[in-house]
Amino acid sequence: DVKVTQSSRYLVKRTGEKVFLECVQDMDHENMFWYRQDPGLGLRLIYFSYDVKMKEKGDIPEGYSVSREKKERFSLILESASTNQTSMYLCATLGFSYGYTFGSGTRLTVV
Amino acid sequence: QKEVEQNSGPLSVPEGAIASLNCTYSDRGSQSFFWYRQYSGKSPELIMSIYSNGDKEDGRFTAQLNKASQYVSLLIRDSQPSDSATYLCAVPTRNTDKLIFGTGTRLQVFP
Numbered sequence: 357d358v359k360v361t362q363s364s365r366y367l368v369k370r371t372g373e374k375v376f377l378e379c380v381q382d383m384d385h386e387n388m389f390w391y392r393q394d395p396g397l398g399l400r401l402i403y404f405s406y407d408v409k410m411k412e413k414g415d416i417p418e419g420y421s422v423s424r425e426k427k428e429r430f431s432l433i434l435e436s437a438s439t440n441q442t443s444m445y446l447c448a449t450l451g452f453s454y455g456y457t458f459g460s461g462t463r464l465t466v467v
Numbered sequence: 468q469k470e471v472e473q474n475s476g477p478l479s480v481p482e483g484a485i486a487s488l489n490c491t492y493s494d495r496g497s498q499s500f501f502w503y504r505q506y507s508g509k510s511p512e513l514i515m516s517i518y519s520n521g522d523k524e525d526g527r528f529t530a531q532l533n534k535a536s537q538y539v540s541l542l543i544r545d546s547q548p549s550d551s552a553t554y555l556c557a558v559p560t561r562n563t564d565k566l567i568f569g570t571g572t573r574l575q576v577f578p
Contacts, residue, residue, distance in 0.1 A: 358552050398570035414565070446510055450564050458501035
C-alpha cells in the first residue's frame, strides 16, 4: 500500500512564525498535492507538484509556498503564520488510477 | 454555481437501510468521478470510482453515474453504524490531475 506520511499530527504555532509542514511518500508517485480542509468549505487546493522542483499554484496559494527538492518529499511552508491559517492540512499523492492517497493530516493551530 | 455540490446533511438512516448520497457537478465534460469516506478526525479514503454511465457495484456500495443530468450518487446497502462518516464527492478538473471536492455529506447510521 502507498504510504503518505505527514510529520506532525498536531501543531501549535504563534502568529508570525515560519511553519514547515512535511509530507513524504514511499511509492515514487510524481504528483503530490497540499489541501486544507475547513468546516463548511471542504477541501481546497493550495499547491501541487508534478515533478521535482516543479510547483503550481492551486486555488488558495496566498500566504503559502512549497518545496519539492526530492521526488518523495513535498513541503508546505507558511511564510508568516496567521490565525486564519488555522486548519487541517492534508497532503495527497496521485496513483495510476486517479486514486488520491491522503496522509493522516496535520491539524495546525495558530495563536 | 459550485463545481461540485453535495447536501451537507446530516443524513440519518436506521441500521440495515439503504443510504443514498447525491452529488452534482457543473463541468459537462467531466469523465471520472470519485467517492471518498472521511471519519471524524481522519483523512479521506477512496471507496469508489466510476467512469461510465450506469451503475458500478463493490460490495455494499454502488456508485451511479448519469452524465446527461450531471449527477453521481453513492448507495450504501445494509447500512451499519460503522458507515457513519462524511462522504466526499470529487471530480477532476478538465485535462488536469487536480480533484475538486464537494463539501461532503455527513451520514449517521443509528442502531
